[in-house]
Amino acid sequence: MAATTDARGSDGVALRAMTMADLPAAHALTDELRWPHRSADWDQAFRHAEGLVAERDGQIVGTGLRLRWGPQHAAIGLIVVAPACQGRRVGHRLMTALLEGLEGCSVLLHATSEGRGLYERLGFVRTGEIRQHQGVAQPAPLIALGPDRRLRPATGTDLETLRALDAAARGMPRPALIDELFRDADATVVLDEAGHARGFAMLRRFGRGHAIGPVVAPEAEGAQALIAHLVGLNAGRFTRIDIDFDSGLGEWLESLGLLRVDAPTTMVRGAPLARDTNAQLFAIVTQALG
Secondary structure, X not given: OOOOEOOOOOOOEEEEEOOHHHHHHHHHHHHXXXXXXXXXXXXXXXXXXXXXXXXEOOEEEEEEEEEEOOOOEEXXXXXXXXXXXXXXXXXXXXXXXXXXXXXXXXXXXXXXXXOHHHHHHOOOEEEEEEEEEEEEOOOOOOOXXXXXXXXEEOOHHHHHHHHHHHHHHHOOOOHHHHHHHHHHOOEEEEEEEOOEEEEEEEEEEEOOEEEEEEEEEOOHHHHHHHHHHHHHHOOOOEEEEEEEHHHOOHHHHHHOOOEEEEOOEEEEEOOOOOOOOOOEEEEOOOOOOO
16 A cells, blocks of 8 residues: 555645544544444544545545455445545546555445546456345245255354355355444344355344344355345344345335345456356445455
């Protein structure tokens, strides 16, 4: 990544490494843009990331995080530029600095419509789409499962398997993130088949209420069973889930009161992320974390 402080631009904006002390200002930026992140959501992302801030006259006007997952994978998120500084290439400078040292890596991000052109110019290609669904969850009819299949609460003995399922589905290893999500989740449910964990899903605090994700399953039936169980647990409360558009679950989610509100683009620079047909990613953790 770029040096701790880079040359000040002609607009007086300079980049430097983000510190914990910058998180309140970073949170204020996302509040200004009406993004839903709580201070706790920023704290969680930063625990797993290296960050940069763009600063002008002592005020933070931009942010960006990168998360290194092993030697060959990374994700970039929370690229935020204050409205007063948009259109001045601040986002381009942040992205260029965050990409330094990631040559040869597969780098994942989820792009807003406003940011997609910038990311394409930096070598990212579209690999899919996300559909953000949210609302006050309605009670969900349970999904019938085939023989030898059941849902059960996850336990600590499942953690190694959850890490492996997430790595197979996301295409990159994220053990520290899965460990933290499991520790802090309100509920983690496993899709069990003949005594073997074939998928899982988590319900946890995020943004305006709760989020469901990640959701990993071998096929749509298993994903629906996992999601329906967690939606039922959170019925009557604000719930968000960011699904892979190719999952085909959008209409079903809307029937549960979770309406589509956004459609970011999944983009990757470098080698495509490996896909495992036996462990598919039906819902992501967050757009920043992947």
